[in-house]
């Protein structure tokens with residue numbers, strides 16, 4: 262595939278179907294007194310789309326740079342296909358990388374931008390041309406091949422950057438905030454495209470983002486990082502539905518967390534010590550104080566409160582409801598015939614007991 266000889270033992274091991282493709286073993290990276298990444302252990306399987314999600318400064322980029330070989334671990338080891346890559350320089354690692362700033366060559370056309378990495382690998386002109394042609398088709402850039410990057414929209418530039426990373430057929434793809442520079446609509450569109458590209462190419466992808474929606478949309482698995490450590494690793498569904506800590510619950514969406522509830526929380530599960538109850542705003546129904554109609558009263562809990570605030574957000578309505586000293590956030594989908602409550606109105610909040618989760622505070 263590659264005309265220039267790749268690092269032989271890595272190339273051979275890359276083909277192994279059984280080993281995890283990528284493994285971080287207790288990796289720590291410090292910069293003076295700052296610990297950017299602390300005791301990170303993680304495996305990534307072949308073909309997986311893994312997202313590292315966390316707030317700014319949580320160590321996401323450092324984790325990616327460690328894997329790319331741009332920075333060396335202070336402690337621990339990184340293995341690719343079971344083999345330590347500690348001594349393999351980044352330029353021999355043969356990975357595809359896309360950063361937030363697209364870093365396309367501004368003086369080269371789209372076609373030349375795609376050809377460049379193949380040229381660097383010493384591929385013959387005819388093979389290069391054929392491969393570029395195929396890639397232009399696959400990423401729908403055929404009509405733009407003679408344009409300069411400055412003549413493309415942000416989304417198109419990002420597509421060229423992805424194509425350029427994919428064209429040498431790397432064993433894995435590293436993305437750092439790849440859609441961070443795009444506006445909301447374009448970002449959503451690119452999320453769909455990236456998902457279908459990942460499906461089509463089946464390439465192992467590690468993506469770093471602080472955008473929870475992006476993480477939920479794209480990933481097979483999400484690693485939530487906080488202050489250099491892994492807070493939780495799970496599927497998007499599991500992270501959203503069963504967060505282990507209040508940090509994860511709040512980072513992925515909104516959460517009602519009852520640190521000091523002034524009412525008794527009923528739950529089907531035993532309340533584990535050292536945890537606090539949590540419920541998602543969309544799991545709570547708001548109704549007139551006398552209208553409880555979820556049925557199955559024995560599976561529900563309800564409390565009476567007063568509307569503090571009602572926020573209208575297109576198809577969603579958000580209420581802040583005061584119950585004693587607690588304020589509930591409730592989110593409901595707007596539907597025909599639904600009553601609207603105003604600040605000062607008394608309401609009944611109702612939820613299924615099985616929707617209560619227990620998280621570390």
Ligand SMILES: Nc1ncnc2c1ncn2[C@@H]1O[C@H](COP(=O)(O)OP(=O)(O)O)[C@@H](O)[C@H]1O
Pocket residue numbers: 292295296297315316317318319320321322323324
């Ligand atoms: N080259 C560096 N020198 C010193 N500190 C750094 C360096 N790179 C990152 N850091 C620090 O490490 C921490 C994690 O940074 P980073 O991995 O960039 O976080 P993120 O990508 O999640 O925003 C931050 O406190 C940052 O200031």
Ligand SMILES: [Mg+2]
Pocket residue numbers: 321322323
């Ligand atoms: Mg970063």
